[in-house]
Amino acid sequence: MDLPRRPSTESSSGESTPILSNFNSSTSLILVHDDDEEPSSPFDFPDDDEDIPDSPDFEIRRPWSPPMAPSLVFLYLLSPYLKLGALFLPNTQLPLKYGIPPLIIFAVLSAFARQIWYMLARYSRKADLEDIILDAFARGRGKERQRGWLRAIVRGGTGTLRVLLAFIYLRESVHIILPLLPEDLPFPPRPVLTVVFAVALLPLVSAQSLASKRVVYATWASIATYFVWFICVAVAHAQGTLEINPGWLRMGTFWQGTTTTAFAFTSSSTLPLYTSLKAGSPPSGLSKSSVSRSFRTLSTISVAIAVSFTLPLIFFTARMNGVIDPPLRLQPAIAVFNALTLLLAIPSVLVTTPSLPIPERIRRATSIPLSKYLTFTLVAGLSLVPTRAARVLSDALLVCACAGTFFLPALVHITIHFFKRPLSIVVPPELPMAPSPSASAADELLQRKERALQRTQWRKRVVWDVVVILLTGLCTCIITE
Structure with missing residues (x-):
């Protein structure tokens, strides 16, 4: 699914040529078929290393996503996979034949979903989720009100997902640590511990972007604590002392x-990370992007590493070993590193949360990030709700995360490529796609070239259409299970 390429406006002599719309009937335009070239394969997808065409639609959102090095983009691509879902995998108690295939399937589908977002961004020349959805469902004149509603829905849905995720992280961190505290404390431990964790996280959640050093260090530390937790779980399994996480029962x-x-394989920051990677790349034409700057490569590596550190957890829960005497007391360490993994992941979740609709007069009156503090206050308050309400919110989180990761990109792909007119490749927008009696010979040949390229793009997209159908079907099965 390549982005439409602009016809060259420079001749070999360096002089500017007339634009296509100014061609007259005497212009010589020949459609040449390269018979020596091998036919394009349906699996020959566009290369991520190609430069993105200069487009105001793509550039306008770049300041919102700060330029980031490939290592940081890789960090945020990997981090969501090693969080709550992975920490709960040892509690699923699935047999190997029911545990391994779903893990591999959802890992592959997660990589495919990220690739679909990446290709949609390149195809539509939009670098923001709001813009892509508006372009898919409310493109054209006379839809200003519809675009306003859609924009509010997208921002509200994105914010709700991130608030629910941060709320579950904070709540589970508190509940995991509570059993380690003395029982005769003179104060209610749960609200006090929630306030302590919230105050400790306050300097981190007030960061401006994912490129902030505070957020970067916290995210790296979150991955490091997950690796330590993974080692402790492996040792506990070898000793036969691995216990079920109490949070699983809540x-x-x-x-x-x-x-x-x-x-475990859901994520929600694909487009901002892709934009940040491209914003940090050399300007178009100066140098060819290296493999390390390929979004597809970084995404694939992140999924592969995530599988490497989640697949063994399926074996741990399916094959329990006998107790070895004397065992090490690893359960407190497992609980502590579990809680740290979740706590340190909260800043990267809340930093990308859309701002609250605070009046501009109030925002200008202070330099304090009121939106971030109010959002974090909401998260801390939700973490104190009763268990019954928390269960409902956790179910809502699971549905929103799975739908946003697997179903939404499939829906946008289907809408853009099945119900919208394809973007032109070589034909200027002002030139009609269908030949007319008044069309010049040059225009007719240009339209033949356009139709030939569109057929080629359609053949390339067939495989991704199948992937989209699978994503839609699997997401529906998950929600209705």
Whole structure:
């Protein structure tokens, strides 16, 4: 699914040539078929290393996503996979034949979903989720009100997902640590511990972007604590002392074995990370992007590493070993590193949360990031809700995360490529696609070239259409399970 390429406006002699719309009937335009070239394969997808055409639509959002090095983009691509879903995998207790295939399938589908977002961004020349959805469902004149509603829905949905995710992280961190505290404390431990964790996180959640050093260090630390937790779980399994995480029993009814595996491979920051990677790349034409700057490569590596550190957890829960005497007391360490992994992931989740609709007069009156503080206050307040309400919210989180990761890109892909007119490749927008009696010979040949290229793009997209159907079907099965 290549982006439409602009016809060259420079001749070989360096002089400017007339634009296509100024061609007259005497212009010589020949459609040449390269018979020596091999036919394009349906699997010959566009290369991520190609430069993105200069487009105001693509450039306008770049300041919102700061330029980031490939290492940071890789960090944020990997981080969501090693969080709550992965921490719950040892509790699913699925047999190997029911545990391994779903994990591999959802890992592959997660990579495909990211690739679909990447190709949609390149195809539509939009670098923001709002713009892509508006372009898919409310493109054209006379739809200003529809675009306003859609923009509010997208921002509200994105904010709700991130608030629910941060709320579950904070709540589970508190509940994991509570059993380690003395029972005769003179104060209620749960609200006090929630306030302590919230105050400790306050300097981190007030960062401006994912490129902030505070957020970067916290995210790296979150991955490091997950690796330590993974080692402790492996040792506990070898000793036969691995226990079920109590948080698993507090989750909602939707949290079963397969749905938890699907949640482990959900993510919601694909487009901002792609934009940041491209914003940090050399300007177009100066140098060819290296493999390390390929978004597809970084995404694939992140999924592969995530599978490497989640697949063994399926073996741990399916094959329990006998107790070796004397065992090491690893359960407190497992709980501590579990809580740290979730706590340190909260800043990267809340930093990308859309701002609250605070009046401009109030925002200009202070330099304090009121929106971020109010959002974090909401997260801390939700973490104190009763268990029954928390279960409902955890079910809502699972549905929103799976739908946003697997179903939404498939829906946008279907809408753009099945119900919208394809973007032109070589024909200027002012030139009609269908030949007319008054069309010049040059225009007719240009339209033949356009139709030939469109057929080639259609053949390339067939495989991704199949992937989209699979994503839609699997997401529906997850939600209705």
